[in-house]
Amino acid sequence: MSLQQHYVEEKQKLVIVIKEKFDFNLVQDFRTAYADVHADTKHVEVDLRETSYMDSSALGMLLNMHKALRGQVEGITISHANPQLKKILQISRFDKKFTID
Secondary structure, three states: EEEEEEEOOOOEEEEEEEEEEEHHHHHHHHHHHHHHHOOOOEEEEEEEEEEEEEHHHHHHHHHHHHHEEEOOOOOEEEOOOOOOHHHHHOOOOOHHHEEEE
């Protein structure tokens, strides 16, 4: 599986780890990863440390997650993006909606 999720900090943070390619093939799995976020969850982190590729559908999935979780969590962080992915996120102005770490 190219996607894993787990909670940390006593379920206050949901971490979604994307492995290899973040593309259209992950639409359903990504949606499922955050669909039933725990009531105590204050923050979501999308960890891209093992992600080598991201396409426009990944950007759409991130925007859909942002919209779905608005009002439920305090913030969403996109973390550990390699320089190429970080550039895509910055060009797409995702730093206005997400914390990019």
